[in-house]
Amino acid sequence: MLALLVPLCLVAGLVWLTRDAGDGAGDPSEPGPGRTGVSPGPGARSPSPGATARKPLAGRTVVIDPGHNPANHRHPEKMAQQVDIGTGKKDCDTTGTATDQGYAEAAFTLDVSRRARTALERLGATVRLTQDGDRPWGPCIDERATIGNEAHADAVVSVHADGAGEGNRGFHVIAPRPVDEGKADTRGVAKPSERLGRALVAAFGEATGTRVSTYAGGGDGLVKRGDLGGLNLSRVPKVFLECGNMRDPRDAALLTDAAWRARAAQGVAQGVTAFLTGEQP
Numbered sequence: 001m002l003a004l005l006v007p008l009c010l011v012a013g014l015v016w017l018t019r020d021a022g023d024g025a026g027d028p029s030e031p032g033p034g035r036t037g038v039s040p041g042p043g044a045r046s047p048s049p050g051a052t053a054r055k056p057l058a059g060r061t062v063v064i065d066p067g068h069n070p071a072n073h074r075h076p077e078k079m080a081q082q083v084d085i086g087t088g089k090k091d092c093d094t095t096g097t098a099t100d101q102g103y104a105e106a107a108f109t110l111d112v113s114r115r116a117r118t119a120l121e122r123l124g125a126t127v128r129l130t131q132d133g134d135r136p137w138g139p140c141i142d143e144r145a146t147i148g149n150e151a152h153a154d155a156v157v158s159v160h161a162d163g164a165g166e167g168n169r170g171f172h173v174i175a176p177r178p179v180d181e182g183k184a185d186t187r188g189v190a191k192p193s194e195r196l197g198r199a200l201v202a203a204f205g206e207a208t209g210t211r212v213s214t215y216a217g218g219g220d221g222l223v224k225r226g227d228l229g230g231l232n233l234s235r236v237p238k239v240f241l242e243c244g245n246m247r248d249p250r251d252a253a254l255l256t257d258a259a260w261r262a263r264a265a266q267g268v269a270q271g272v273t274a275f276l277t278g279e280q281p
Contacts (some may be wrong), residue, residue: 055124070104090229097161155272160243164245173242174231186234193237202271205267
């Protein structure tokens with residue numbers, strides 16, 4: 001009897017996990033379930049070696065930054081506020097782009113970010129979003145960096161979709177250049193951020209089956225910039241992920257497909273895992 005019960009229990013567990021993995025991320029316009037983002041206290045029990053093998057990100061903190069905010073368009077005066085990014089001043093944030101059919105980048109980024117959070121939490125990570133559809137606007141780009149810094153995040157991924165012209169296709173990752181100017185000092189995080197970026201390029205391409213950008217990154221999918229406040233002000237490894245081009249019809253068809261967005265979220269989780277476990281190519 002015991003010999004029969006063990007395999008039956010294993011099958012039941014696999015069925016439950018499969019069903020759970022298919023859950024959607026929900027309406028991006030509605031706040032997600034409450035997350036504290038608080039790491040276990042000093043009295044918490046350490047995971048066993050077996051638990052660590054199943055949860056490779058146990059004890060790690062990851063911040064996912066859904067680009068823009070679905071409600072930013074209602075607050076143009078807030079968006080126009082100038083913030084210091086070290087190398088100069090920039091607008092607090094923007095509304096982001098959209099497909100020709102009106103699917104907003106902010107809705108896309110929130111959906112993918114929520115899915116990525118679920119995937120990362122299953123791997124044992126403590127995950128925090130910079131916004132979860134629970135704010136009237138923002139946060140501003142400097143506050144987004146502060147959230148990652150104050151969380152002492154092991155990795156931060158800012159999720160976006162590009163608004164380049166039609167015919168420009170594919171995804172790319174943006175990592176910080178070494179910058180030391182004003183509030184900006186990326187010298188200590190530029191190299192680990194590049195490693196995070198390369199891990200993300202490999203994992204995202206494999207998970208989604210899409211190619212790297214035809215218009216940015218010189219063919220390897222990685223771009224380095226020193227003019228983005230979210231990167232300039234980060235004191236922890238951080239990259240931007242441009243998942244595709246919303247202004248190209250073929251890319252837009254992918255970005256608006258829920259099944260593709262689920263694969264994109266898996267790519268984010270796999271890239272972060274590869275970076276944090278040292279298993280990247």
